[in-house]
Amino acid sequence: MVRFGLIGCGRIGRMHAATIQASRSGSLSIVNDVMEASARALGDTYGADICTNVAEVFGSDKVDAVLIASSTATHAEYIEMAVDAGKPVFCEKPIDLDIARVKACRDKIAGRGVPIQIGFNRRFDPGHSALRQAIVAGEIGQTLQIIITSRDPFMPSQEYLEVAGGMIRDMSIHDFDLARFLLIDDEPTEVFAVAGALIDPSLKAMNEVDCAMITMKTAAGRQVVINNARQASYGYDQRLEVLGSDGMLQSCNRRPHELQRFNGKTTGAGEPYLNFFIERYKDAFELQLLSFIEAVETAAAPKVSFDDGLAALLLAEAAYESLKTGKSVAVG
Amino acid sequence: MVRFGLIGCGRIGRMHAATIQASRSGSLSIVNDVMEASARALGDTYGADICTNVAEVFGSDKVDAVLIASSTATHAEYIEMAVDAGKPVFCEKPIDLDIARVKACRDKIAGRGVPIQIGFNRRFDPGHSALRQAIVAGEIGQTLQIIITSRDPFMPSQEYLEVAGGMIRDMSIHDFDLARFLLIDDEPTEVFAVAGALIDPSLKAMNEVDCAMITMKTAAGRQVVINNARQASYGYDQRLEVLGSDGMLQSCNRRPHELQRFNGKTTGAGEPYLNFFIERYKDAFELQLLSFIEAVETAAAPKVSFDDGLAALLLAEAAYESLKTGKSVAVG
Amino acid sequence: MVRFGLIGCGRIGRMHAATIQASRSGSLSIVNDVMEASARALGDTYGADICTNVAEVFGSDKVDAVLIASSTATHAEYIEMAVDAGKPVFCEKPIDLDIARVKACRDKIAGRGVPIQIGFNRRFDPGHSALRQAIVAGEIGQTLQIIITSRDPFMPSQEYLEVAGGMIRDMSIHDFDLARFLLIDDEPTEVFAVAGALIDPSLKAMNEVDCAMITMKTAAGRQVVINNARQASYGYDQRLEVLGSDGMLQSCNRRPHELQRFNGKTTGAGEPYLNFFIERYKDAFELQLLSFIEAVETAAAPKVSFDDGLAALLLAEAAYESLKTGKSVAVG
């Protein structure tokens, strides 16, 4: 049983709390939020202690591991504090919006031997991970092309956009990680991006985009494209496609149920896709937590490392550089 | 090259004429219809001779084979005339609505050695025949259950209904034949039917039904159900399903094209199904003709025999008997 | 918060325990099993009291409602005891294998005003219930035909078969209930069945069958067919289809995830279906429990009544009668 200290009681923090509580191998010891009311509400729900001072989490002997779900700007500092306290840490992505800060954090915690897992939940989706397993099993021969489609169901709020760090750092970062996950022992080496504020042109004023296509070439010459949009009227669109020399694999979308309609206008018409990530990736969030718990309990390396978090950020930086220059940008 | 004499220039006759003409191995020598204008229109289109007297077709030395697409009441007589003339004959289903007349025809032509093929076109549908081949290849082990769904897109006209002989003789007969086709060396031995005028209650006045479910048990104990309706708002619904001890096979519907729509109300919404049988079974009609031509040219037995035509009619009779008695009716 | 006493700690009991515990509105007070070890294991897992004497459950003032998941033979007695104790009761199906016993139970508890819900979980499946809602909303006009396909993934054990009461009472009963659920204010009035031991002929020795097709006609003349098999190599097959005058609805199967394979032999090949009912109907079991909790808390009538349990049993009896006589059997 791993006893968690949870930092951050917003939407994603509450989801993690519920996931911990529903697991058989994790429990919630203490919850922390800068807003006491938020901490109290969550603590009361699950019978956990509460605190507004984050140091209490790291200092508690009832905490075996820390789950960081606070705002992005706090991630690197809390990771460092967790490492100092010797507590294994699960941290939501991204580590920080500033690469220099991430690298400084990396340097600071290097060699400390404290397990750190970054929250790239999609790797744990049953369809996505089965796809990777099929590649590893050699089902499609050599990988040639990867197509990742990721579209959110609706535009985030203005408030969110102002702190998210830009669509490519905030949203595409998951897809950069999935590309690396599917490339296995290959890595992207060149990044080219096109992007624009096509859905909401007013975003241009804040230098933000809402649609992007990002092409990458890998060390082995493979080709990857990521198709992103901040809004898809038909629901959260999450698809992977991998073409290999001997076959193709697709991890397709999920619907809330499989009612299909047939009438004078249409046949086989299904429900809009699952909305939003908490629903679509419910299984993935659970499996991600179990994977972290197992790493903590067995002292194994977590399945998603700090360096994975950094690598995805570096690809995002390269994409922004490409947008500026109109050229393919080398990475790695 | 097989030169055809075509009897009957209505819709189904015109379809056969076009199919013959588009084939590389058949040609149209003469067309016959009781309405001279119909014969002339079709003859002119394809450069064929015309006649209103059917005897000319059977007597012509430019005719290698006869295709009977005239009204049902003439089928048995024309089959007999074709046999007398020693001309291979393809005849649309049903042979006759009266079992006694069919049996008389059978007795009259017995042992004459003239090839006869009955127009159960669906056997030649690429999906349906691939399904049968998969059964024969042992892909699903022993067949346990067969589910046949056949629904027309819209109610036929009052005129049609008055001469069609009843839904089960007119429409279900195709499904009885498909059941026998899929049972391979097994045969239905018991028939139970429920039916009603659910779509158009006014049909009750003419003792007609528009929806039916027909259950059959076979000599080997297998189970078959046929689901029929005279109207399906979403298009011509033609499905086969066979459950075996080691798997299941389905021959699914076809759409005119594969455009799919995704929006706030639906995902993966396809076009209504192909309407109507001439469009849906276009490939089947072509392959049926080629199969007949090959039988004629190689003096092989046609793939669908006179006895197949009779067997399907006997099952239809049993279904009507079941409707009257509320009991399962033995056949064979 | 509804505090449950759980009777029966076998597989289905353990599933209910987990469902109660994961819910936000239910808790597990006490668990009962004739085997103390079973009760202890479950009680320890969830911090619930344990007992081997069922009277303790009915007598406990920590129990707001009773969930009966013990063997079928005990259901009727425990329902009566719960009613005597004034405790709302959720009881797994079937109420009893003997209609006379069910009717005696009904008479005994009549007018007592204690809420009773029977465990027809499939009504709560999101796809199945959305299908019903679409019918109620008039999306497909008048219902004409209902096709229910229900096939288990594998044959049950010999031990199970010996106490299950026969495939039609044990398995088809769910489908009889779904037929009634979809017919809304119509009811089956005639039942005809074919069945056989096609998968495992050795079942004949115990007078059991493993495949069945059951046709029903309703008061309004509608047609229903249930296709059952005890084994489907491709997984648990659970489908509903309703043809209406203006459209068709299908509640289709679910897969564990949506990985699809494409290669030289196949395209769009998906995973086998979810196995078995606990996985396939996970959402349904949760929603069923929440519905019962809501009924208890609001003193509303449960969504599935004792009479629904009886009605499904009467249809099963009629099916057995039809198997014996080869005739359609009237019910109701």
Add this chain to the structure above:
Amino acid sequence: MVRFGLIGCGRIGRMHAATIQASRSGSLSIVNDVMEASARALGDTYGADICTNVAEVFGSDKVDAVLIASSTATHAEYIEMAVDAGKPVFCEKPIDLDIARVKACRDKIAGRGVPIQIGFNRRFDPGHSALRQAIVAGEIGQTLQIIITSRDPFMPSQEYLEVAGGMIRDMSIHDFDLARFLLIDDEPTEVFAVAGALIDPSLKAMNEVDCAMITMKTAAGRQVVINNARQASYGYDQRLEVLGSDGMLQSCNRRPHELQRFNGKTTGAGEPYLNFFIERYKDAFELQLLSFIEAVETAAAPKVSFDDGLAALLLAEAAYESLKTGKSVAVG
């Protein structure tokens, strides 16, 4: 009735001959090939005159229109000859591999008023054209992203590769045209490409590639990606996807028939896709011809113009330039 002179009796020429002959509004007057035997074989099949001297085709008063299906190097010259002869001309793509030659041809025939249609057959595919119509009808609001997937089933022969002009000029050119077709009154203005010889590395020796991803940005800022591969083990993969502000449209693949397999390893497994373009785009080739015939008969502008042929070539050139420079290349 439009009487055709056909130049080129290779595979694509024979397909056009069969399409003309099967149409009700076209006929084949004369066929030409530099190899007399090829011309004779085709001429005999359809009862057309034959010639080896192309001038006979342009000079014949039995020829209303010319269909050019000879080798690419002859296209521009024959277009010019047809225009000189005042005969409407349908010419297979590409017009020429050399942009300068295409422009010279354009200049030469400018203002002559002879209808010219280029063979971008895919525009006439029922699914693809229905997709475009749905965009035009406003079904998905503003177009944001276009994803075109086009993969051949198998690598072409070495001989073919040597004369084809490179994968992007030979194969991607269809996709450039489809992109323009779907963009309607918008045009690509920037092209970025990655490509490589991933399937057959020996192609590098001839400076050829077999996989490519080509990203484009349009005048209106829209984003397009083309995913190409010379080999797909699962069949000819031809998909269009258009994301709009109010929905998404996909034109999906077609199978030869809809048999689906279900067993212990897979569910809903379909047949490999239709192979190859003559089968997959059969309807498109027929509709393309009918469209050209209609343009000839009504003196309307053909649906695919000479300038469309040039525009697609310019995009291919830009893609090659991008491959060389690693930069996005401006066009138009």
